[in-house]
Amino acid sequence: MNIGVYQSAASLTALERWQDVTAQNVTASQVTGYRKRTVEFSGIPMGDIQGDPEKGRSRSSDTPRPLFPKASTAISFNHGENFPTQRPLAFAIEGNGFFELRRPDGSLTYTREGMFHISPERKLVSRDGFELMSKDGNAIQFIPGAGDLTIVENGLLMQGATQIGRLGLKTVENTADFMPVAAGAFDLIEGAEAVEVDPKDFAIIQGHLEGSNVTPMQEMIALVQIARAYEANQKSMTTQDQILGRAIETLG
Numbered sequence: 001m002n003i004g005v006y007q008s009a010a011s012l013t014a015l016e017r018w019q020d021v022t023a024q025n026v027t028a029s030q031v032t033g034y035r036k037r038t039v040e041f042s043g044i045p046m047g048d049i050q051g052d053p054e055k056g057r058s059r060s061s062d063t064p065r066p067l068f069p070k071a072s073t074a075i076s077f078n079h080g081e082n083f084p085t086q087r088p089l090a091f092a093i094e095g096n097g098f099f100e101l102r103r104p105d106g107s108l109t110y111t112r113e114g115m116f117h118i119s120p121e122r123k124l125v126s127r128d129g130f131e132l133m134s135k136d137g138n139a140i141q142f143i144p145g146a147g148d149l150t151i152v153e154n155g156l157l158m159q160g161a162t163q164i165g166r167l168g169l170k171t172v173e174n175t176a177d178f179m180p181v182a183a184g185a186f187d188l189i190e191g192a193e194a195v196e197v198d199p200k201d202f203a204i205i206q207g208h209l210e211g212s213n214v215t216p217m218q219e220m221i222a223l224v225q226i227a228r229a230y231e232a233n234q235k236s237m238t239t240q241d242q243i244l245g246r247a248i249e250t251l252g
Contacts, residue, residue, distance in 0.1 A: 003046070003066045008237040014041060014071035015230050021073055022222045025214045033113030033184030034212035036076040043067030077175055080112075080213040082205060088149060089116045089124070092210045095202035097169025098186070100194065101130035102139065110170060110178070110194065111185040112210050118142055124149075128182075135168025135196075153203040169202055170194040184212070 018039045028034045045065040082092040091114035093099075098110035109130065116132055119125045124132045124140040131139040140157060142149070147160025155167035172178055177192035188194060 004240045005237055007066060007068055008233045008240070010068040010070070011233045012230060014069045015226050015233070017071040017073070019223070019226045019230075022219050022226065026216060026219045026223075028183070029212050029214040029216045029219070031113075031183050031212055032115065032209045033080070033111050034214065035180070035184060036078075036212070036214045038074045038076050040072050040074060042070050042072065044070045075175065075178070075180060076213060078213045080211040082208045082210050084208050085115075086207055087115070088207060089118070090114055090207055090209050091116065091151065091167075092205045092208035093169065093202055094205060095197075097171050097197035097202045099126075099167070100133040100170045101126050101185075102133055103130050107187075108133075108194070109181060109185045109187050111183075113184045114209055132167070134165035136165075138165070140165045140167075151204055151206045153205070154199045155202075155204055167204060169197040171197050 021037045021039050025036050045067055079094075082094065091099075093112055093114065098112055099114060101109050101111060103109065111126070113126070115127055116124050117127075119129065119131075122142040122144065124142070126132065134140050134157075135155065141164065143159055143162060143164060146162050146164075149164075150158045151167070152158070155169070156163065157165045157167065172188070172192060172194055174192075177189050178186040179189050181187050
């Protein structure tokens with residue numbers, strides 16, 4: 001068995017995975033609150049090779065095993081940069097935490113994308129119409145004619161001189177408990193629970209939004225690296241195939 005061909009083939013598969021992730025990052029780099037997908041590479045040892053099929057003896061454990069590359073994906077939760085919008089219903093988070101949103105079916109999702117608007121029912125909702133949850137787990141209800149909305153850094157919501165709620169940000173103890181869904185939103189995996197973020201660990205800035213944590217230039221450089229590595233592995237497979245073909249011709 002020509003192990004080198006199989007190793008190169010595994011490398012191509014891993015590079016394709018890296019390319020897919022990088023292309024996704026480039027596409028979503030302008031999505032507010034988006035979290036960059038990352039790729040980590042590891043070597044997987046090849047399984048035992050039978051030395052004598054009749055006796056069932058396997059190769060000595062002292063013999064080095066060839067490694068095959070494998071690509072695993074993860075998510076970077078580093079914060080993106082905040083930028084001004086001059087919109088009073090745009091909120092950016094500085095520090096830890098996610099906004100908690102409630103879908104029409106009652107399920108919850110979490111995001112740092114902070115562009116909101118007022119629904120016909122006078123509730124504060126996201127772009128998708130999901131209700132923004134207050135610290136006590138209720139939707140934020142506006143009062144007709146009470147004035148404009150202002151938000152204090154610790155999450156206190158004021159409409160004119162009237163307090164209408166307080167935002168309580170949520171997070172998870174282990175980021176592996178987050179499952180990415182649309183754009184920059186995350187759902188909890190089964191059995192996971194969100195925890196309240198200490199108000200001392202965050203500030204909410206009105207009139208700003210948080211951009212994605214993707215650096216487009218770095219992703220473009222990665223695409224060039226992927227293309228070169230892909231080409232090198234293709235050439236390696238071709239060369240090994242040619243060598244094997246010449247050996248067969250020589251040996252008959």
